[in-house]
Amino acid sequence: MIDPEAVYRQTTPRSRALHERAAKAMPGGTTRTTTYFDPYPVYIERGEGCRVWDADGVERIDMIGNYTAMILGHSHPKIVEAIRAQAARGTGFAAANPLEVELAELLCKRVPSLDAVRFCNSGTEATMFAMRLARAFTGRPKIARMEGGYHGTHDYAEVSTHPAAGEGGPAEEPEAVADSLGTPAWAIEEVVVLPFNHPDAAERIIRREGSALAAVIVEPIIGAGGVIAATPEFLGRLREVTRELGILLIFDEVISFRVAPGGAQQMYGVTPDLTTLGKIIGGGLPVAAFGGRADVMQLLDPRNKPNIPQGGTYNGNPLGMAAGLAGMKELTPDVYDDLNRKGARVCEQLAEVFASHHVPVQVNGAGSMLALHFTDTPVVDYRTMAAADKKKTRDLFLSLLNHGVLMAPRAMGALSTPMDEDDLQRCVDAVDASVAELVPRWEAS
Template sequence: MSSTKIVLNGSSNGRNLSRSMELFGRGQRVITGGNARLPVFQRPHPIYMAKGTGVHLVDVDGNRYIDFLNNFTTLIHGHGYPPLLDRLRGQLDLGVSFGGPTELEVEFAELLCDRVPYFDQIRFMNSGTEAVMYTIKAARALTGRQRIAKLEGGFHGSYDPVEVSLDSAPANWGSLSAPSGIPYSTGISESVLAETVILPFNELRASREILEANKDRLAAVVIDLLPQRAGLIPIDPCYLAFLREFTARHGIVLISDEVMSFRLSYRGGITCFGFEADLCAFAKILGGGLPIGAVGGPSRFMLPFDSTNGKPLVPQAGTFSANPMSMAAGIGAMQCLSEQHFQRLDDLGEYARSSLTEMFRQQRLPYSVTGMGSMFRIHLRSEAPKDYREAYAAPEQQERMGMFIWALQERGVIVSPSCQLCLSTPMSADHIDEMVASVRESAQMLEAV
């Protein structure tokens, strides 16, 4: 019996997914791999969605789910949030894109600079990948250096330099004191590998030695304050303080990738950790569900993008950059996120983590949970991981996780492929309790296999 059959036969609901199966078959004929996004693929087939309202999703077969994925942390207001819909309907009547700037991009940039005190200026683009890419280009322009350093296992989008050692494995990741630079995809050039320095997450002594050896050639250090691939474990304050001091002393640009962690507080993740990066890349919740990316920082670090005196050091364009639909949705999303909203999400997140931890203890299940704020991740291990290497899932563990996620879906809960969950403002403690019950049933099913 296959693992998929085990999950489906052990489910509590026996959900019909025939329409999703049919669409996947059709998709395989015209879309390479059957669907257009790698993270949403799963075996035996993805679940195709039809509608979202509030905290719920409905798939093409009519099955209903609580959405704890929220398009990979993007939809902080859930689905069909009325203030956003009103803004988008109004902008539709005015136009969806133009070959010129609009007042909306000025308004949105003003909002963000007012919100995050250390931002002097903003540049808008279309995705988190673009935002990270342009921060690195700016760092190279400012320093005249080429190398960058990143954390082992850190995910920063689909840009060759930051894909290095995104998913290195025990067979190739090298020692903790000198992690190897491993290509994520076929075709990454040797020069890219040579220009990307890998730092062991939260390992201060080893990171100091690696940085000292490369300090004169480094343009930037790219960090994530709550790296998902490294287990959704917060960066250690002492480690962060060391990186801030070291980069400032040696003229290296410190880049904070807040594509995901910007949802940690009203003023972003940097506020939670009490530091200021040189450049910040952010996206996801910023666009209210529409495509967006942005770079923000002090004016001296944003200077490479300035075109007022001729060709900029870093030309940044994009047909849909700062398009009025994304600007309208982003303004609406941010205006509807008060400090009280974030406090409530933090409280719900803590309730979710503590409820899961207590349930695992009571049921004697070898599982653990990590996270911060409105995000958390379930691990199929009794001890919560401390870094990327401990959070790494071998193929057999990935298979078990796949079974676990299918079981959750059968019980009406949608999570990420790594079992990361995030909250949205329409959620309540009742939704958390329902999720915890589904996790308990799914874990018991998995342990019985």
């Protein structure tokens, strides 16, 4: 019987050695909890197109692309050239630069909700500022968010992202649970948790908390939390009730912006008041943004007194702007159509593979993203996601590494444009081979 962890250990000695060294300089030997996994993370040295090479020289298909950011794959020639050209002209100035104007215009043109936009460096910052804007605009203190959604790592965001079984309260009346040690008590008081995809229950809570709520923040398609698409009814209901109660609706499109030129809001035809962006807008460099209604965004205008100051040494830095512009210009409507078509096809093939092995799995797909959940119940919200078998997910993730495919440890995947039919077939075949190997292990346990 094959133990995927034992195979991983045998085939990744340099990753193991690097991690042993790293553990002396960084807690747990990592600087990014999301890429850490047990027994030690894989160390990637190089990427090109949809392929990556680890420290032992092993080639794999990159089926996650830095958690969905690398939509054009690695080392895309246009992005490499843009970075090279800008690096030679300087990488940062205590001044505005022309590139930030161009990328801001492009985003405002493409994304329905964006009258104006501001740049920052991470999705965490983007959601932090969007929430602050909402509090400033409405004069109210609280933020409502979805159980199981992910909005980064600031204090307001670190609530009820992954409450342990039995700790989150009733499914239709979730309780706020701190995700992290050190989350301040006020964050638990000020964050209201809503059940994703339960329109009646969410509306009831929003109405109850309404006079204190500045914003409702939601991923139209939950990304890191399991690729769970909102129903149109759910988003529509959030839009109606927030508008009625003077609460700002924030779409966190840090991940879902990859589904259409104007993001998921364009796909659903629901326009929020504010939007946060990240991942693909930086061409692989750390760029994020938040924006929305002009009357809200004007609170950031330094010509107004008072205003919300948004400093940031690297806001709109020319290197990130150059890479982002080069990448966004490649992303024409046809590119999205093609990627989404491939995404749907791969999901169908994966569902067939699991069915052929009689393994109950939910293949959650949305555009060019997918996630695999070991459960026979459709995964439509946090509770159904959390009930899936995580041990099998880990086995599959490690086994796929051994079979030449890199996904996220929680079995999330994202396609990139360099993937052709052969690459995708290789991924499907790797899942097939992995499941064939793992079934005896699962049956024995």
